[in-house]
Amino acid sequence: MRRILIIAEKPSAAKKIAYALSDKGVRIVKVGKTPIYATTFKGQQIYVAYAMGHLYNIVQKSGGWIFPVYNIKWERTSPKDRSYNERIKETIQAIAKIAREVDEIVVACDYDIEGSLIGYNVVKYACGEKYFKKSSRMIFSTLTRNELRKAFDRRLKTLDWPVIEAGKMRHEIDWIFGINLSRALTLSLRRVGDRERILSIGRVQGPTLKLLAEREIDINTHVPLPYWKARAIVEINGVKYVAEYAGGNIESEEKALEIKKIRDKYATVKKIERKVTKERPPPPFNLGELQREAYRIYRISPGKTLEISEKLYLQALISYPRTGSEQIPDSIDVKGIIEKLGEMREYRDLVQKIFEHSKRPKPVKGKGTDPAHPAIHPTGEKVNIKLSGNDRKIYDLIVRRFLASCYRSMTKSETRALLDIEGHLFVLKGVEIIDHGWLKIYPFKKVTEKPFPRIVEGMKLKVIRVEVEEKYTKPKPRYNVRSLLKKMENLGLGTKATRAEIIEILFSRRYLENPNNIEVTDLGMKVSEILSKICPEILSVELTRNVEQIIDELKSEYLTSEYRKVIVANTVLGLYSVLSKMKKNEINIGQSLVGKDFKPHVEGKPIGRCPVCGNQLLIVRSKKTKKRFIVCYGRTTGECDVTQPLPQKGRIRPLHETCKYCGYPLLACVSKGKEWVFCTNIRCPGKRKNV
Amino acid sequence: MHKYKVPRQEEKCVICDRLRESESLYCKYHRLAYERLKSGYNEWRKRKKNITWSKYLDVVYNNKYTGKWIKEVIEGIRRGKHEGKT
Numbered sequence: 001m002r003r004i005l006i007i008a009e010k011p012s013a014a015k016k017i018a019y020a021l022s023d024k025g026v027r028i029v030k031v032g033k034t035p036i037y038a039t040t041f042k043g044q045q046i047y048v049a050y051a052m053g054h055l056y057n058i059v060q061k062s063g064g065w066i067f068p069v070y071n072i073k074w075e076r077t078s079p080k081d082r083s084y085n086e087r088i089k090e091t092i093q094a095i096a097k098i099a100r101e102v103d104e105i106v107v108a109c110d111y112d113i114e115g116s117l118i119g120y121n122v123v124k125y126a127c128g129e130k131y132f133k134k135s136s137r138m139i140f141s142t143l144t145r146n147e148l149r150k151a152f153d154r155r156l157k158t159l160d161w162p163v164i165e166a167g168k169m170r171h172e173i174d175w176i177f178g179i180n181l182s183r184a185l186t187l188s189l190r191r192v193g194d195r196e197r198i199l200s201i202g203r204v205q206g207p208t209l210k211l212l213a214e215r216e217i218d219i220n221t222h223v224p225l226p227y228w229k230a231r232a233i234v235e236i237n238g239v240k241y242v243a244e245y246a247g248g249n250i251e252s253e254e255k256a257l258e259i260k261k262i263r264d265k266y267a268t269v270k271k272i273e274r275k276v277t278k279e280r281p282p283p284p285f286n287l288g289e290l291q292r293e294a295y296r297i298y299r300i301s302p303g304k305t306l307e308i309s310e311k312l313y314l315q316a317l318i319s320y321p322r323t324g325s326e327q328i329p330d331s332i333d334v335k336g337i338i339e340k341l342g343e344m345r346e347y348r349d350l351v352q353k354i355f356e357h358s359k360r361p362k363p364v365k366g367k368g369t370d371p372a373h374p375a376i377h378p379t380g381e382k383v384n385i386k387l388s389g390n391d392r393k394i395y396d397l398i399v400r401r402f403l404a405s406c407y408r409s410m411t412k413s414e415t416r417a418l419l420d421i422e423g424h425l426f427v428l429k430g431v432e433i434i435d436h437g438w439l440k441i442y443p444f445k446k447v448t449e450k451p452f453p454r455i456v457e458g459m460k461l462k463v464i465r466v467e468v469e470e471k472y473t474k475p476k477p478r479y480n481v482r483s484l485l486k487k488m489e490n491l492g493l494g495t496k497a498t499r500a501e502i503i504e505i506l507f508s509r510r511y512l513e514n515p516n517n518i519e520v521t522d523l524g525m526k527v528s529e530i531l532s533k534i535c536p537e538i539l540s541v542e543l544t545r546n547v548e549q550i551i552d553e554l555k556s557e558y559l560t561s562e563y564r565k566v567i568v569a570n571t572v573l574g575l576y577s578v579l580s581k582m583k584k585n586e587i588n589i590g591q592s593l594v595g596k597d598f599k600p601h602v603e604g605k606p607i608g609r610c611p612v613c614g615n616q617l618l619i620v621r622s623k624k625t626k627k628r629f630i631v632c633y634g635r636t637t638g639e640c641d642v643t644q645p646l647p648q649k650g651r652i653r654p655l656h657e658t659c660k661y662c663g664y665p666l667l668a669c670v671s672k673g674k675e676w677v678f679c680t681n682i683r684c685p686g687k688r689k690n691v
Numbered sequence: 692m693h694k695y696k697v698p699r700q701e702e703k704c705v706i707c708d709r710l711r712e713s714e715s716l717y718c719k720y721h722r723l724a725y726e727r728l729k730s731g732y733n734e735w736r737k738r739k740k741n742i743t744w745s746k747y748l749d750v751v752y753n754n755k756y757t758g759k760w761i762k763e764v765i766e767g768i769r770r771g772k773h774e775g776k777t
Contacts, residue, residue, distance in 0.1 A: 220758040221724045223731030226738050253739045474756050
């Protein structure tokens with residue numbers, strides 16, 4: 001019997017795969033403490049194991065907490081990593097043990113850069129490179145039984161190498177940029193005595209922070225300009241209507257006063273225009289749009305939306321959520337999915353409407369494409385467990401959006417009447433929805449209806465009054481999480497999977513505050529300002545966008561390991577000069593970051609004033625050698641660089657006197673019952689004179 | 692060891708503690724704010740013919756949409772600390 005080991009990305013995906021590929025039920029085999037699903041499928045023995053996200057990460061090969069660092073290697077995830085899990089070691093041992101007994105290893109992680117890389121690392125490091133020859137790749141977008149069986153039967157005969165290389169490339173570039181720049185900033189802080197804070201900056205964090213800092217500057221230097229808005233209140237059949245000034249905003253006080261002086265009691269209807277427009281239904285969601293809508297409608301943060309949608313995917317309720325596509329390919333059985341949704345009580349009426357509209361419903365296609373996965377859509381699988389509040393909201397949003405995309409357009413009529421009052425033109429507008437269409441299914445878009453009166457051209461309307469209001473231009477609005485996500489997407493910053501995380505990191509580093517109305521903190525402004533001065537290229541949108549473009553282009557072509565190394569080397573080449581500049585300006589950067597009021601704390605015994613700078617001289621111990629010596633407090637802020645050695649034996653006591661030759665404090669040292677007095681300055685002229 | 696040059700009082704922006712821009716009394720941000728305040732006055736005069744500089748400063752200072760740094764520059768001007776004066 002042929003034996004196959006399938007590696008899934010997460011435990012719940014492993015379970016789904018095992019049950020989908022089972023002919024006679026699933027057993028759980030314990031290898032050590034790790035459960036592995038075992039089953040048989042078409043005469044083959046199947047074992048399904050799972051990774052828990054990234055089991056391997058990039059680490060520094062050698063050296064301490066320094067920069068620059070370019071020597072890297074992949075290693076098992078350690079407790080220092082964010083993705084660490086206590087069961088990682090046991091899981092790797094279990095996979096390695098099963099791998100020795102099987103004829104084939106199938107990587108069934110999510111079909112994207114991260115999933116392919118997770119699978120590759122498990123095969124390479126847990127099983128061994130010799131297993132590459134018998135490894136294959138399953139590709140699927142939903143965890144439904146049918147699709148998993150199909151994906152297993154049609155699996156690729158090798159691993160998806162270009163995608164793996166693209167994943168390695170992104171991880172390597174991001175790691176090298178992130179670790180070096182973050183260490184450079186943090187070490188600048190340490191240089192001036194701030195040992196508490198850790199700062200970070202990276203390939204995507206940098207341009208995003210700059211974007212926000214520029215907006216902050218715009219808001220803080222905004223000078224409001226005056227303008228005037230005029231409107232006429234007219235009465236038609238006892239009902240009051242508001243007509244706006246046709247010229248838009250008035251930019252001159254003279255003109256505004258002229259309009260204000262209108263005394264005419266009647267307005268003449270010059271022209272009436274009616275326009276009927278159809279609005280196509282919105283396409284099914286990609287991740288960015290789902291995150292934006294969830295935030296707009298329910299104020300659910302993008303990170304939370306991603307977390308929930310991944311959970312729904314693992315429950316086989318929706319398709320793979322990390323997608324940029326807004327299209328459902330013809331190969332997906334849309335009708336079947338809608339029929340299954342119709343079996344759920346809450347969607348029965350909506351599904352009925354869809355089938356009344358079309359026997360073969362077809363979702364509209366959006367612009368977004370993704371070669372790996374279709375737009376996010378429900379699978380139609382029954383919701384067996386009770387979904388919690390937010391989970392239910394996100395699921396409902398996805399279902400309604402998918403159903404709405406199959407329904408008919410919304411039709412509305414917009415009517416405009418041009419009114420003449422003393423030679424000044426005003427516009428009376430009305431909006432009426434003729435057919436709600438998809439709005440009935442996805443009622444989250446607001447279309448305000450405005451009644452339009454029964455009037456004809458040439459008619460005289462009674463003017464109640466003309467109002468002129470002085471207004472001021474507003475600054476550009478602050479970003480919120482939703483608008484920032486959209487901006488990042490438009491600029492090509494980050495990927496659909498990483499944008500939300502990047503924003504959260506910027507908040508956690510205290511560069512930003514107030515997610516609903518993002519403000520850049522003083523620290524955020526300083527980091528952005530310093531990097532703009534020293535290394536503007538790191539903050540440039542182009543750098544990060546180019547890397548993303550290269551990754552996207554190459555993952556679908558043939559990207560070899562050698563080519564990847566060349567691209568990584570070329571990309572990080574520019575970093576070298578940036579880091580040199582940062583090293584050279586370490587003190588200046590640190591000083592600018594900590595601010596004028598910062599006073600670093602130094603553990604030490606004061607012995608008197610430094611004759612060079614006037615700061616306190618302290619007796620401290622080296623952490624490394626444990627030896628005692630004298631250091632000037634001014635050294636922590638870069639003002640002074642005085643250090644002096646001390647005898648290592650004996651008890652030292654300050655005498656509160658200064659040396660008459662050099663001004664350094666005098667100390668007394670007591671050892672073996674003897675006491676002697678000495679000047680703390682090793683180059684004291686008094687010593688040369690043998691005084 | 693690199694020596695950090697602590698900015699002397701006369702090297703600091705007259706409004707905040709940032710370093711002055713060359714040939715200016717202001718730091719980078721307050722200089723930008725001052726320039727925008729000046730160009731804003733020209734635009735205001737196009738829109739409101741008879742507005743004086745001091746009236747303009749009053750109206751802008753009390754406006755809720757005015758930027759924080761603009762307000763700080765106006766406060767500086769009122770205290771006599773602005774470009775052209777020392």
